Amino acid sequence: MDILVTLNSNYLKPLKIMLKSLFINHPDESFTIYLMHSSISEAELADLAGYVSAEGNRLEVIGVDPDMFRDAPVVKHYSKEMYYRILAYRFLPDKLDKILYLDPDLLVINSIRELYDTDLTGYLYAAAYHDRVAVTEINKIRLMPYEIQAYYNTGVMLMNLALQREMIREQDIFDFVEENKFKLILPDQDIINALYSRYIKQIDEIRYNYDPRFYHYYKILSNGKYDMDYIINHTSIIHFCGKRKPWHKKYRGLFYSLYKHYEKLACLQEEARKAEVQPQV
Numbered sequence: 001m002d003i004l005v006t007l008n009s010n011y012l013k014p015l016k017i018m019l020k021s022l023f024i025n026h027p028d029e030s031f032t033i034y035l036m037h038s039s040i041s042e043a044e045l046a047d048l049a050g051y052v053s054a055e056g057n058r059l060e061v062i063g064v065d066p067d068m069f070r071d072a073p074v075v076k077h078y079s080k081e082m083y084y085r086i087l088a089y090r091f092l093p094d095k096l097d098k099i100l101y102l103d104p105d106l107l108v109i110n111s112i113r114e115l116y117d118t119d120l121t122g123y124l125y126a127a128a129y130h131d132r133v134a135v136t137e138i139n140k141i142r143l144m145p146y147e148i149q150a151y152y153n154t155g156v157m158l159m160n161l162a163l164q165r166e167m168i169r170e171q172d173i174f175d176f177v178e179e180n181k182f183k184l185i186l187p188d189q190d191i192i193n194a195l196y197s198r199y200i201k202q203i204d205e206i207r208y209n210y211d212p213r214f215y216h217y218y219k220i221l222s223n224g225k226y227d228m229d230y231i232i233n234h235t236s237i238i239h240f241c242g243k244r245k246p247w248h249k250k251y252r253g254l255f256y257s258l259y260k261h262y263e264k265l266a267c268l269q270e271e272a273r274k275a276e277v278q279p280q281v
Helices: 009-024 042-053 082-086 133-142 161-167 170-180 187-199 212-221 228-234 256-277
Strands: 002-006 032-037 058-063 098-102 106-108 125-129 152-160 200-202 237-239
Touching: 002 082, 009 042, 009 106, 009 256, 032 042, 042 058, 042 256, 082 187, 098 161, 106 256, 125 187, 152 161, 152 187, 152 237, 170 187, 187 200
Parallel strands: 002 032, 002 098, 032 058, 125 200
Antiparallel strands: 098 152, 106 237, 125 152
16 A cells, blocks of 8 residues: 655654554555655654564655745745645656555554545545534635535545646645635645545545544444444544644543554564664674
8 A cells, every 4th residue: 555644853753653553453464655755854764764664664755845835825834845745646656546645643543445445536535524513614614715515634535646637736726825825724624625625535534534532422423333442443543633642741632542552562663673773792
């Protein structure tokens, strides 16, 4: 499977934890991890490559010139890196027809093979939206006059690169940002929803983009079906959305213990790998 991540050095530790959860729950799969970045050091990249290859997988680094989007409009505190995910088709190898984008702030606790094999004929993306009426209606109003039926979360996206190369135009994106910069809240997510939501195939949010902040909401809405046992056994991706992240010391949300479990496994792997490469004295 081909996986895309776009980030800077601040997210390398969460990335390793996410990748550990991905690898350990797919013992019979092989992965190529495509990393797009502009500022990660060579030493950090070498370390990450060693981490990925230690489990039989491969890291492909795609460096993006920081001047590439020099004249592109930006929003508030968001940098030009916000374009990397949307325009990834420009930088990824032409041989790739699809790729699965994953945010680093998630855990993969069950198989994603069925998600990866989703038929994307006629769709640019497959993604989940968090089905809460108030959120959906607010975003519909905020992004008017663009018609959106749902507001999709772009932290997990299966991407139809072949169709994106045909349909997506950079200037359309730049124009949208310039015209709407004062009302964009999550710029890259807002862009994708406003311009391309009708070309997004819906996937199951409980299975592939589960937000633990709404555990009790999901459980009540399902008459108790989506309890802890169900999530552990049926959900593939737990996505720690929002500002509070499970690697922060003050995080007290649900599934914190599960995150710490994978964090420990990642640390143990790091220790073992680095012990192996230490020179003998």
